[in-house]
Amino acid sequence: MNTAEIRELFPILKQEINGHPLIYLDSAATSQKPASVIDAVKRYYEWDNANVHRGVHTLGSRATDAYEGAREKVAKFINASSEQEIIFTRGTTTALNIVASSYARSVLQEGDEIVITPMEHHANLIPWQQAAKATGAVLKYIPLQPDGSISLSDVEATVTDRTKIVSVVYVSNVLGVVNPVKQIAAIAHKHGAKMVVDGAQSTPHMKVDVQDLDCDFYALSGHKMCGPTGIGALYGKKALLEQMEPVEFGGEMIDHVGLYESTWKDLPWKFEGGTPIIAGAVGLGAAIDFLQQIGMDAVYKHDLHLTNYAVERMSDIEDLTIYGPLKDRAGLVTFNLGDVHPHDVATVLDAEGVAVRAGHHCCQPLMRWLEVSATARASFYLYNTEADIDRLVAALLKTKEYFGHAIG
Amino acid sequence: MQLDDLYRRVIMDHYKNPRNRGKFDADEAVTIDLNNPTCGDKISLQMKVEDGMVSDAKFIGEGCSISLSSASMMTDAVKGKTLEEALDMAEKFSGLMKGEAVEFEYEDIEALSGVNKFPARIKCATLAWNALRKGIEHTKQNG
Numbered sequence: 001m002n003t004a005e006i007r008e009l010f011p012i013l014k015q016e017i018n019g020h021p022l023i024y025l026d027s028a029a030t031s032q033k034p035a036s037v038i039d040a041v042k043r044y045y046e047w048d049n050a051n052v053h054r055g056v057h058t059l060g061s062r063a064t065d066a067y068e069g070a071r072e073k074v075a076k077f078i079n080a081s082s083e084q085e086i087i088f089t090r091g092t093t094t095a096l097n098i099v100a101s102s103y104a105r106s107v108l109q110e111g112d113e114i115v116i117t118p119m120e121h122h123a124n125l126i127p128w129q130q131a132a133k134a135t136g137a138v139l140k141y142i143p144l145q146p147d148g149s150i151s152l153s154d155v156e157a158t159v160t161d162r163t164k165i166v167s168v169v170y171v172s173n174v175l176g177v178v179n180p181v182k183q184i185a186a187i188a189h190k191h192g193a194k195m196v197v198d199g200a201q202s203t204p205h206m207k208v209d210v211q212d213l214d215c216d217f218y219a220l221s222g223h224k225m226c227g228p229t230g231i232g233a234l235y236g237k238k239a240l241l242e243q244m245e246p247v248e249f250g251g252e253m254i255d256h257v258g259l260y261e262s263t264w265k266d267l268p269w270k271f272e273g274g275t276p277i278i279a280g281a282v283g284l285g286a287a288i289d290f291l292q293q294i295g296m297d298a299v300y301k302h303d304l305h306l307t308n309y310a311v312e313r314m315s316d317i318e319d320l321t322i323y324g325p326l327k328d329r330a331g332l333v334t335f336n337l338g339d340v341h342p343h344d345v346a347t348v349l350d351a352e353g354v355a356v357r358a359g360h361h362c363c364q365p366l367m368r369w370l371e372v373s374a375t376a377r378a379s380f381y382l383y384n385t386e387a388d389i390d391r392l393v394a395a396l397l398k399t400k401e402y403f404g405h406a407i408g
Numbered sequence: 409m410q411l412d413d414l415y416r417r418v419i420m421d422h423y424k425n426p427r428n429r430g431k432f433d434a435d436e437a438v439t440i441d442l443n444n445p446t447c448g449d450k451i452s453l454q455m456k457v458e459d460g461m462v463s464d465a466k467f468i469g470e471g472c473s474i475s476l477s478s479a480s481m482m483t484d485a486v487k488g489k490t491l492e493e494a495l496d497m498a499e500k501f502s503g504l505m506k507g508e509a510v511e512f513e514y515e516d517i518e519a520l521s522g523v524n525k526f527p528a529r530i531k532c533a534t535l536a537w538n539a540l541r542k543g544i545e546h547t548k549q550n551g
Binding site for chain 2: 341342343344347348351358359360364367373374402
C-alpha cells in the first residue's frame with residue numbers, strides 16, 4: 001500500500017493547523033473523505049439529482065440506479081447473500097435502533113435476556129436498555145478480562161436458554177480489541193438467540209463477511225469508512241427482516257394504502273420510509289469502490305502495523321498509560337498522560353497540528369470500568385504514516401514538558 | 409494559537425492548588441451536581457446561602473485544568489456576594505467567554521479570558537458557572 005499516494009487523494013490533509021501540517025488521528029470518530037467520494041456526491045447533485053423510485057423521467061431513473069447500485073455495493077462489500085438484506089439508515093445508531101425497536105421488542109418477553117458487554121458504545125447499549133425496560137427483559141453483561149478482552153468461557157457462562165439477543169461490538173472504539181464475534185454468534189445460536197454485531201469500527205478496517213460470521217444483524221456507518229455522514233446500513237438475514245415490522249411509517253415504504261389499513265413494500269424498502277439520503281448512499285458506494293481498490297486486507301495490515309508501531313513508541317513515554325490489550329488491537333490507541341487531563345492533552349496536541357479525541361468516547365460504563373473519567377485516543381487509518389505517529393509522540397513529550405513546567 | 413493564552417500561570421495555580429475543594433454536610437448547603445455529557449466533566453457545587461447572600465461555597469469535581477480552575481476561582485469569588493451579585497458575575501463570565509472586555513473584582517478570573525480563543529474549551533470553563541446559576545435559581549425558587 002502506497003500511503004504517500006493515498007494521502008494525495010485526501011484534499012483535507014493538505015492543510016496546516018496552527019502553523020503545522022495536519023496530523024489527523026481521529027478517524028475512529030469520523031474518517032476523512034477521498035476526492036472520489038466528494039466528487040461522486042457533487043456529481044450526483046450536479047447531474048443526477050431526483051427522487052428515487054418515483055419519477056419516470058431520466059433523472060429519476062439515474063438517481064434510482066445510483067441509489068440501488070450503492071446498495072448492491074454494500075451487500076457485496078460485507079458479503080450479504082442479497083441486496084434485499086441491506087437497509088440504508090442514517091448510521092450504526094439508527095441501524096441498531098431498528099433491531100432493538102422492531103425485532104427485539106416483538107420477540108422479548110418478561111424474564112428473557114439480552115446479553116451485551118461493558119465495552120459497548122452507547123449506540124449498542126441504550127437501545128437494549130430501553131428494549132429491556134419496555135419488555136421486562138433482563139440486560140446481562142459478559143464480564144471483561146483485566147486487559148479489556150472477552151473470554152469465550154465467560155460468554156458460555158452468560159448466555160443461557162433465556163437469552164434471545166446477544167449484541168456485541170466487533171472492534172471496540174476505546175480498547176481497540178477485536179471481539180471473537182463468529183464464536184460468540186455460534187454460542188448465541190446454540191441457545192436459540194440472535195446475534196447482533198455493531199460493526200461501526202470493524203467495517204472500515206477489515207474484511208467483513210456476514211455470512212461467515214453467521215450474525216443475524218450487522219450495523220455499519222458510512223462516515224467512518226471514507227463515506228459521507230448521515231448514511232449507514234443495517235444488514236439482517238432475510239427471513240428475520242421479513243418477519244419484522246417497519247419502525248417508520250409514511251411515504252415510500254408503502255404498497256397499498258387504504259383509509260384504515262395499509263400494506264408495506266417488499267424488503268428492504270419497507271424500512272426506508274420517506275426520501276432517503278440518496279447522495280449519501282452514492283457517496284458510500286464511492287467509498288466502497290475506493291476501499292476495494294486498495295483492498296481491505298491491505299488496509300487491515302496497514303492499520304495493524306501503525307497501531308503496533310504506536311503502542312511501541314508510546315510505551316516509551318514515561319507516565320503514559322495505554323488502555324486495553326497491547327496486542328491484536330485494531331486501528332487505535334487509547335491513553336492517558338500522567339496527571340494531565342485528556343482535554344488538556346488534546347488542546348496541546350492541537351496546537352501542534354495533531355488531532356486526537358478526548359473524553360468518554362460515548363462509552364461511559366467502560367470509562368468507569370477503567371476507573372477514569374476520560375481518556376485521550378489516537379486512531380489511525382489508511383492515510384496515516386509512521387511519521388504521523390512520530391509527530392504524535394513528539395507532541396506528547398512536548399505536552400509533558402509544558403504541563404510539567406506550567407504545573408511545577 | 410498561543411497555548412500560554414489558555415494555560416496562564418494563575419490558572420495552573422488554581423488547578424494545582426484548588427480553593428474551596430471539599431464538601432459540606434448535605435443539610436447545610438444547596439448542592440448542584442452538573443456534568444458535561446459531551447466530555448465527562450463533572451462538578452458538585454455546594455453553596456451556603458444566608459440572608460440572600462452566599463456565605464460559603466465548596467466544590468468537588470473531575471475535569472481538566474480549565475474546568476477545575478474555573479470552579480476554584482468561582483467559588484472564591486462568590487463568597488460574601490448576594491445572589492444578585494453572584495448572578496451578575498455569572499453573566500459577566502459569559503461575556504468573558506464571548507471575548508468581551510470585562511473586569512472582575514476577583515481578578516484571577518480574567519486569566520480565563522484566553523479560553524474564548526479555544527472554542528472547544530469554553531464548555532469546560534462555564535461548567536462551574538452553570539452550576540452557580542442553577543444553585544441560585546434553586547435557592548430563589550425554594551426560598
